[in-house]
Amino acid sequence: MRVPVVLAYAAFVLVGLSAGANGVVLAAQIGDYEVDKATIGITFFTFSAGFMLAGATSGALIHRLGTRYALAVGGGAFLAASLYMAIRPSFVGLVAVQVLAGYGTGLMESVLNAYLAELPSATTLLNHLHAFFGVGALLGPLLAAWLVGFLPWTAVVLVLGLITVPLIIGFLVSYPRRETGAGEEAEVRPRLLPVVLRTPVVLLASLFLAVYVGLEIGVGNWGFTFLIEEHAQQELVAGYTVSGYWLGLTLGRFLISPIAVRFGIGAGGMTFGCLAGVAASALLIWVAPVFAVAGVGFVLLGFFLGPIFPTAMAVVPNLTSDRLVPTAIGVINGFSVVGGAALPWLAGAIAQGVGVWTLMPFAVVLALVQVVLWRMIVSRWR
Numbered sequence: 001m002r003v004p005v006v007l008a009y010a011a012f013v014l015v016g017l018s019a020g021a022n023g024v025v026l027a028a029q030i031g032d033y034e035v036d037k038a039t040i041g042i043t044f045f046t047f048s049a050g051f052m053l054a055g056a057t058s059g060a061l062i063h064r065l066g067t068r069y070a071l072a073v074g075g076g077a078f079l080a081a082s083l084y085m086a087i088r089p090s091f092v093g094l095v096a097v098q099v100l101a102g103y104g105t106g107l108m109e110s111v112l113n114a115y116l117a118e119l120p121s122a123t124t125l126l127n128h129l130h131a132f133f134g135v136g137a138l139l140g141p142l143l144a145a146w147l148v149g150f151l152p153w154t155a156v157v158l159v160l161g162l163i164t165v166p167l168i169i170g171f172l173v174s175y176p177r178r179e180t181g182a183g184e185e186a187e188v189r190p191r192l193l194p195v196v197l198r199t200p201v202v203l204l205a206s207l208f209l210a211v212y213v214g215l216e217i218g219v220g221n222w223g224f225t226f227l228i229e230e231h232a233q234q235e236l237v238a239g240y241t242v243s244g245y246w247l248g249l250t251l252g253r254f255l256i257s258p259i260a261v262r263f264g265i266g267a268g269g270m271t272f273g274c275l276a277g278v279a280a281s282a283l284l285i286w287v288a289p290v291f292a293v294a295g296v297g298f299v300l301l302g303f304f305l306g307p308i309f310p311t312a313m314a315v316v317p318n319l320t321s322d323r324l325v326p327t328a329i330g331v332i333n334g335f336s337v338v339g340g341a342a343l344p345w346l347a348g349a350i351a352q353g354v355g356v357w358t359l360m361p362f363a364v365v366l367a368l369v370q371v372v373l374w375r376m377i378v379s380r381w382r
Contacts, residue, residue, distance in 0.1 A: 007170045008112045013136040020140020028153035048337045050102025055334015058110035059327025071171040078104030082161025110330040126310035127257040134250030192327040201319045201380040206335040208373040213336040214343025215366040231291045248299040252306025268378045277304030279367040286360035318381045
């Protein structure tokens with residue numbers, strides 16, 4: 001396996017560690033800054049703003065700087081944000097620096113997705129890439145909980161920042177420079193972002209992944225409450241079940257794509273099959289008479305959700321011209337956070353007004369919406 005691919009996997013473990021540790025860190029920040037959940041939630045919006053900005057600018061950075069320096073910029077932004085948070089800034093400073101943290105995270109994600117999408121066996125590579133995010137997300141809460149047991153929360157972000165240093169060095173040593181003449185060529189090209197934003201199939205893919213991320217995070221965020229209120233489970237058992245959901249998501253990214261390749265199933269057919277599995281798993285959880293069945297359903301739901309995001313990224317070269325691929329991937333990746341914010345909020349609002357039992361019907365509806373969108377995307381492949 002080539003060194004750049006291994007570094008990409010390591011970078012996504014870091015991104016997963018940061019995401020997984022965030023829940024533990026947020027709880028500590030609420031106590032430290034003496035704010036409530038709604039107030040600390042402002043950091044979600046500033047982080048998302050930075051992430052979307054990264055998606056909008058990643059293509060231009062790749063064209064002008066090359067993969068090597070674009071990744072170094074992303075890693076540097078993440079490192080700078082981590083070091084600033086490690087000095088325990090004011091609350092206003094904490095909120096503001098999330099823009100930089102989101103930008104660094106989003107830029108590394110977008111550039112690495114674009115890099116792997118153009119390699120042979122891109123579907124398998126991207127599924128593995130996002131599986132390593134799941135590995136980090138599983139380990140992040142354990143690392144953070146251990147550290148805050150005897151150190152302040154700032155130690156967690158300091159450790160994450162220090163992990164970034166060898167990654168940045170690896171980026172600078174292992175990834176390709178900008179191609180000779182790329183800068184001059186970029187000058188005569190039309191601006192790529194407006195062209196991408198006028199490409200209907202890219203907008204469809206953006207909407208598809210926004211719905212996907214909303215479903216993934218919505219179940220992850222509200223599944224715990226669903227199990228407690230609908231199945232009367234203790235918090236510890238509900239927590240383990242939700243962990244099983246994330247474990248299923250990670251395993252799905254490692255296992256489903258190689259199985260599909262072995263049986264000659266393409267990315268389009270594999271995604272339709274996974275969406276059918278998502279809908280069936282959500283239905284199983286919805287109608288399950290006993291908790292054990294619902295618990296299995298959560299693992300299966302995560303398992304079938306797992307490959308959808310990376311597979312959609314892998315087919316972007318089929319959707320647009322080669323020169324637009326990096327920018328298109330950045331836009332699609334950046335727009336996905338809109339669904340990740342809006343749809344879990346909507347699921348929570350419906351649960352508040354009607355009941356948390358609505359979570360699984362909500363998931364089924366989102367899965368069916370994705371089937372329709374995916375059919376429209378597949379019909380437009382080059």
